[in-house]
Amino acid sequence: MDFVLSKLSGFGSAFTALVVDPLTYVYLVTSVFLGITFGALPGLTATLAVTILTGFFGNKIPLDYSMIALLGAYVGAIYGGSYPSILLNIPGTAASAATAMDGHPLAKAGRGGEALGLTTTASFIGTLIGTVALLIFVWVLLLISKNIASPEKALLALFGILLSGTLMSEDLVIKGWIAGLIGLAMAMVGMDPLLSEPRYTFGWSYMLSGFQFVPVLMGAFAVPQIIEGMRHVQVGKMVALQGRILPNLSAVRRHMPTITRSGVIGTGVGALPGVGEDVAGWVSYGVGKTVSKDGKNFGKGSLEGLLSSETANNACIGGALIPLLVLGIPGSPPAAALMGAFKINNVIPGPTIDPAIILRVVAIMVLASFTMWILGLLTARVFIKILRIPQTVFLPVVMVLTAIGSFSVGGGINDLYLMLGVGFVAYFMNLMKYPIAPLVIGVILGGLFDETFRRALFLSDGSLGVFVSRPGAAVLLALNVALIAAQIPMIRRPFQRRDRKEA
C-alpha cells in the first residue's frame, strides 16, 4: 500500500510541477498541434513527426521539455490521422487505416461532425487508458526486471526484433526478419562494446562511433516517405463536415463498453515489442466486429467500428511506452524514435531508469491527452483546412527540416550522408515490401544484444547452458524458438491440416 501511495504522490508532484510551469503549455500546445497536423496530412506519419521533432528538440532543450514536445507530437499525430480517414477516405497514418472503414461512410451520411467528435473523445479516453496501464504495469515490470540479467536481456532483444519482423511484414515473414538482421548488422558498425575492436569501419574515423540513431531514423522513416510522396496526386473529394463536433455525453456513455474494450486491446498490443498502432487498430476492429452486436454493420458506417480502431490506436501509445521504459525495447516505431531522443540525452531506458522520469512521462501523457482533446474539439475546422495542402508542397519543407534536424544532432555533414544512404536503402526495401520498423528496432537493440549475449557467455565461461538454466531465459528462449518454428512450413503443415479438419 505504501508503495502505491508513494507512486501516486510521486505522480502528483510530477503533474503539479508540470502544471505550474508556463513553458509546459507552450511546448504542449505547439507539439500537439504539430502532431495533429502531421497526422492529418496524408503522407506524413506519427513516426515521422516524432523523428523530425527528435532532430529538432532531442538534445537542444531540457529533457522535460523535450519529452513534452515528443510525447505531445506522438499523441497528436496518432489522433490526427483520423481526419483524412473520415473526410477523405485516405488514412493520414497507417494507424488510422481501419478508421476509414466506418468513418468515411459516416461522413458521407452527413454524420461527419458526430464521427469526429466521438473519435476525439474516444482517442482521449484511449490515451488515458493506456497511460493508466503504463502507471500500473511499469512498476510491476520494473520489480520483475530487477531479476533480469544478461541472458534474459539478450533473448528479450532478439524476441523484440523477431516479433516486430513477424508482425510488421506485409508480405513474407522472412522479409521482416531480414530487415531486423540488416538493422542488427548496422548496429555492429564501430567499436565493439566489450573489447573496443573496430568493426566494418573501412578506415573511416566517423564510423568508429557507429551509426547514430537520429540520422538512421530520419533516413529510414523520412526520406522514403518524401520520395514516395513527391508525385502528382489529385486530392480526393472531401466530404463537407456536417453536424456539431462537440459530442453528446449520453452517446459517449452508450459507447463506453466499446471504448474501454478497445482501450484495453490497444494497450495490450502496444505492450508487445515492436508492434505499432496500426496493428492495434486492426486487432481491435477485428475483435469489435466479432463481439459487438453492431458487428454486421462494421464497414458500413458503424460508430462502434470507428471507435474500436480509434480508441485502440491511441491506447497503444501508453502500452508501447511500457517495454520502452522498463526494458529499453520500443513498443512501436514512434517509440523507437522516442528511444533515440532518450539516448541522445544520455538517458538509458531499462531496469535502471530513474523512476522520476517514468512519473514525468505519465504526467506528460495525461496533459498531452487533455490538450489533444481540447484542440481536437475546438480547432477541428483548422485541421480540416490543412488537409487541402497538397503533399508536393509540404514534403519539400519536410526534407529541409529533416536535413537541418539530422545535421544539428552532432555528427555534422557525415550524418547527412548516412541519412541519405539509409533513406535510399529504406526506399528500395519499401518497394520490395520489407518492413522498416524491424530494421530500426534492430539498430536500436543491436548494441544491447551484442553486449549482453557475449557478457552472458563470458560469465558462464562459454557455456550455452546459461540460456536454459535460468527460468526467465528458458521461457524467452522457448518464445524465440516458437516464433521461428511457427514459420517453418514443415512444422506449420500439421497444424494447418488440423485446423482445416476442425473447420
Place this chain on the structure above:
Amino acid sequence: MPAAHRDPVAGDTSVTTNDQLLQSEAADREAKLILRARDFWGALVLLALSVFFLWGTSYIPLWGENRAGVRGGDWYNSAALVPLGIFVAMLVLSLVLLRISVREGGAERALSAVGIGWNRAEALRFSTLAVILFFYIAGLVPRVDFILCSGLLITALIYGYHGGQAARMLLAAATVGVAGLYAMALNLPRAQWAQHDDDWLALAFWIALTAWGLWRERGSRLARIIPVIAVLAPTLLVCAMAFGFRQNVPNRGGLIFKQIEYHYYVTLKPIWSGK
C-alpha cells in the same frame, strides 16, 4: 498514401460482379509475380552482401589471437561472434528467399523489364528525385549557404513534381544537379567549402527557376506561393536552430547566413541586451 485498405475480416460491402472479382484476382497475382521477380534480385544482392561481410568478419579475431603480445578474449566474447551469427543468418534467409522466388516464378520473369514491373514514368520520377536529393545533401548543403540551397531545393521539388510532368522533373533535376556538381567539382575539399562562387551560382539558378515557373504558370496561385515558402521555410528554420536552440547549422559562413548572424550579434542583440 493509398486509399483505405479493405478489411479482410469485414469483407467487401460494395456490390462486386464476378468480372471485377476475377480482374482484381488477376491483378493481385500479377503484383505477386512482380514482387517475386524483384525478390529474386533482392535475394541475390543479400547473398552477395552476406558473403562480403562474412569475409569482412573473418578479419576480426575470433579465436583469441595475440595482439601486440596481449592475448585476446576467448571465442565466446570475441567481437566477431555476433556479426558472424548475423551474417550467417542473413545468408540462410537470403537462400530461403531465393528458393521462394524461384519456386513462385520470380526467376523466370526476373530478366525482363515487364517481369520486374518496370515503369518508365516511375523510374524517371525516382531517378530525378535521387539526383536532386544526392546533389542537395552531398554537393550543396556542405558548400552552399543553407538558405540558398534549401530555397533552390524547395522551388525545384514543388515546381518539378506538383503537376507530374516529366519535362519539369528533368528541369528540376538538371537545375539542382548542375549547381551541386559545380559545387562538388570546384570546391571538393573541406578547405574550400567557405568559397562563395557556388553560392552565387545556386542563387542565380534559384532566381532563374522561380522566374521560369512564374512565367510559365502565369495566374497560378501555387506559382506565386512557391517563392514565399522557399524563402521563409529555410530562413525561419535555420534562424530558429542557430539563435533559438543555439545549435550548429550547415555552412555558417554562407553568403546569406553570415550576414544574418553578423547583424543578429552586432546590430540586434545589443539592442535588447541594453549594451
